[in-house]
Amino acid sequence: MTTDPRSQAAPGLQGARCSGCSVTVYPADDACPRCGGPAAPVALPGTGTLWTWTVQRYAPKSPPYQPPPGGFVPFALGYVELGDVRVAAVLDVDDLDDVRIGMPLSVTAGPGVPRARPTTPGEEDS
Protein backbone atom coordinates (compact mmCIF):
# COMPACT_ATOMS: atom_id res chain seq x y z
CA MET A 1 0.00 0.00 0.00
CA THR A 2 1.33 3.40 -0.94
CA THR A 3 0.69 6.57 0.92
CA ASP A 4 0.40 9.95 -0.72
CA PRO A 5 3.23 11.91 0.90
CA ARG A 6 1.16 15.07 0.69
CA SER A 7 -1.56 13.54 2.84
CA GLN A 8 0.91 13.17 5.68
CA ALA A 9 2.68 16.46 5.09
CA ALA A 10 -0.58 18.35 4.74
CA PRO A 11 -3.33 16.98 6.96
CA GLY A 12 -6.66 18.47 5.99
CA LEU A 13 -8.97 20.40 8.23
CA GLN A 14 -11.98 18.69 9.76
CA GLY A 15 -15.09 20.82 9.92
CA ALA A 16 -18.74 20.02 10.52
CA ARG A 17 -21.92 20.65 8.52
CA CYS A 18 -25.37 21.04 10.00
CA SER A 19 -27.97 18.64 8.67
CA GLY A 20 -30.70 21.19 9.38
CA CYS A 21 -29.55 24.56 8.04
CA SER A 22 -26.44 23.37 6.11
CA VAL A 23 -24.07 25.83 7.80
CA THR A 24 -20.44 24.66 7.82
CA VAL A 25 -18.22 25.40 10.81
CA TYR A 26 -14.58 25.06 11.78
CA PRO A 27 -13.42 23.63 14.10
CA ALA A 28 -15.83 20.70 14.01
CA ASP A 29 -18.62 20.66 16.55
CA ASP A 30 -21.42 18.19 17.26
CA ALA A 31 -24.00 20.97 17.42
CA CYS A 32 -24.73 23.73 14.92
CA PRO A 33 -23.93 27.20 16.33
CA ARG A 34 -26.75 28.72 14.25
CA CYS A 35 -29.74 26.45 14.90
CA GLY A 36 -28.50 23.97 17.51
CA GLY A 37 -29.19 21.01 15.24
CA PRO A 38 -26.89 18.02 14.84
CA ALA A 39 -23.76 18.55 12.72
CA ALA A 40 -21.77 15.82 10.97
CA PRO A 41 -18.00 15.85 10.34
CA VAL A 42 -16.93 17.07 6.91
CA ALA A 43 -13.47 17.33 5.36
CA LEU A 44 -12.74 20.90 4.28
CA PRO A 45 -10.93 21.69 1.01
CA GLY A 46 -7.15 21.89 1.34
CA THR A 47 -6.91 25.03 -0.77
CA GLY A 48 -8.75 28.32 -0.75
CA THR A 49 -8.33 32.05 -1.15
CA LEU A 50 -7.39 34.76 1.32
CA TRP A 51 -10.48 36.69 2.45
CA THR A 52 -8.71 39.23 4.65
CA TRP A 53 -5.59 39.46 6.77
CA THR A 54 -3.51 41.49 9.21
CA VAL A 55 -0.01 41.46 10.69
CA GLN A 56 0.55 40.52 14.33
CA ARG A 57 3.32 42.93 15.31
CA TYR A 58 3.62 42.11 19.01
CA ALA A 59 3.82 38.79 20.83
CA PRO A 60 0.40 37.37 21.75
CA LYS A 61 -0.33 36.55 25.38
CA SER A 62 1.67 33.58 26.58
CA PRO A 63 0.32 31.06 27.30
CA PRO A 64 -1.22 29.91 25.04
CA TYR A 65 1.21 31.53 22.58
CA GLN A 66 4.62 29.93 22.51
CA PRO A 67 7.27 32.11 20.89
CA PRO A 68 9.71 30.34 18.55
CA PRO A 69 13.23 29.58 19.87
CA GLY A 70 14.64 32.69 18.22
CA GLY A 71 12.00 34.92 19.79
CA PHE A 72 8.89 36.60 18.45
CA VAL A 73 8.85 37.91 14.91
CA PRO A 74 5.83 39.63 13.31
CA PHE A 75 3.63 37.29 11.29
CA ALA A 76 0.56 37.48 9.09
CA LEU A 77 -2.79 36.11 10.20
CA GLY A 78 -5.84 35.88 8.00
CA TYR A 79 -9.12 34.27 7.11
CA VAL A 80 -9.04 31.77 4.27
CA GLU A 81 -12.21 30.93 2.36
CA LEU A 82 -12.46 27.13 2.14
CA GLY A 83 -15.65 26.40 0.25
CA ASP A 84 -18.47 27.84 2.36
CA VAL A 85 -16.51 28.48 5.54
CA ARG A 86 -13.77 30.98 6.48
CA VAL A 87 -10.95 29.64 8.62
CA ALA A 88 -8.45 31.69 10.63
CA ALA A 89 -4.87 30.71 9.82
CA VAL A 90 -1.31 31.88 10.28
CA LEU A 91 0.06 32.83 6.85
CA ASP A 92 3.46 31.30 6.18
CA VAL A 93 4.88 33.75 3.67
CA ASP A 94 8.48 34.73 2.99
CA ASP A 95 7.65 38.43 2.72
CA LEU A 96 4.70 40.15 4.41
CA ASP A 97 4.60 42.58 1.47
CA ASP A 98 3.59 39.66 -0.80
CA VAL A 99 0.27 39.04 0.98
CA ARG A 100 -2.79 39.97 -1.12
CA ILE A 101 -6.52 39.49 -0.58
CA GLY A 102 -7.70 36.77 -2.94
CA MET A 103 -4.34 35.01 -3.18
CA PRO A 104 -4.57 31.19 -3.43
CA LEU A 105 -3.46 29.36 -0.31
CA SER A 106 -2.95 25.81 0.86
CA VAL A 107 -4.19 25.25 4.40
CA THR A 108 -3.01 22.53 6.76
CA ALA A 109 -4.07 21.50 10.22
CA GLY A 110 -1.55 21.31 12.99
CA PRO A 111 -1.14 22.03 16.65
CA GLY A 112 -3.00 25.22 17.40
CA VAL A 113 -4.10 27.56 14.63
CA PRO A 114 -4.11 26.16 11.05
CA ARG A 115 -1.26 27.24 8.77
CA ALA A 116 -1.65 28.58 5.24
CA ARG A 117 1.01 29.10 2.61
CA PRO A 118 0.86 30.36 -0.95
CA THR A 119 -0.29 27.65 -3.36
CA THR A 120 2.38 26.43 -5.73
CA PRO A 121 1.53 26.14 -9.46
CA GLY A 122 -0.43 22.96 -10.22
CA GLU A 123 -1.53 22.50 -6.65
CA GLU A 124 -4.94 24.13 -7.20
CA ASP A 125 -6.23 21.18 -9.22
CA SER A 126 -5.38 18.51 -6.66
Ligand SMILES: [Zn+2]
Ligand atom coordinates in the same frame (compact mmCIF):
# COMPACT_ATOMS: atom_id res chain seq x y z
ZN1 LIG B 1 -27.91 24.51 11.74
